[in-house]
Amino acid sequence: MSRPGPRILSVKTAYNLSPHMRRVVFTADELDDFPEHHESANFKLLLPPPGQHLNIDALAAGDATNRPIVRTYTLRHYHRLEREVVVDFLLHQPAGPASSWAATAKPGDVVGFAGPGKPKWIDTSADWFLFAGDMSALPAIAANLEQLPKHAKGYTVLEVISEEDKVPLQKPSGIELTWVINPNPQQPTDALISTVQQQPWLGGNAAAWVAGESGAIKKIRRYLKDSGIDKRRLYASGYWQIGMTEDVHQVEKRKDAEAES
């Protein structure tokens, strides 16, 4: 099946969930073919270059002059009846084009939306679950926690920028939640990995879902492999990298993947 071309979405409303997380609710007249149950999937957000109008045709045409800026985000919710697509944006510093755009997003602003891809669901047939990530992965982890079976057990470790960024999460009571506060994500730290290592390793088959800053995620992936996790039940992905814009980070990720294969 061919992938649908990018859609144009407009902002319906935008508000802060916490000091560093801004929710943008998009809408469009025509969303009937938007797939359901794809929360946690990522998509490409297409933004106009500074001072220009959005021209999504410039992407396909290979027109470099007003090519949209492309960034990767997670589908947090899709409400079919209300024709709403919901995305949570981390407001990070230094900001980039996408976080700056989200910080001032207002009703009527338009973006391009290419995707969503396949949902990134954890394997719910596992005996227990481990989630870890920073605020870039919070939308996908929250979506995953919402669809776990009621009896699920395990651990979630979330790194956030401030106490006020600890948001309520809907999760089974058997999933223990630990918050790590890191006010400066631009400094490399082992806070997330060391908190993950402090969680007991339970018996039976584990499934793990980890995403966030690339350097931290590489260490957590190594720890999980050393702990004997079955790689078919492991999702580990660098969502951004200290000191790199997404364009540069994606190039580095491809090089890493080639080196590993």
Ligand SMILES: Cc1cc2nc3c(=O)[nH]c(=O)nc-3n(C[C@H](O)[C@H](O)[C@H](O)COP(=O)(O)OP(=O)(O)OC[C@H]3O[C@@H](n4cnc5c(N)ncnc54)[C@H](O)[C@@H]3O)c2cc1C
């Ligand atoms: C599969 C996938 C799903 C993602 N889903 C989400 C999502 O739902 N919500 C979300 O907020 N992000 C998400 N991200 C992360 C997002 O794509 C990056 O944070 C992206 O770099 C933001 O673009 P930007 O234009 O704001 O910053 P860029 O121009 O890419 O970068 C500018 C500067 O900001 C720094 N930076 C980038 N990201 C962060 C960060 N998270 N924390 C601190 N500093 C940062 C960079 O190192 C760089 O110095 C996802 C990434 C992937 C790969």
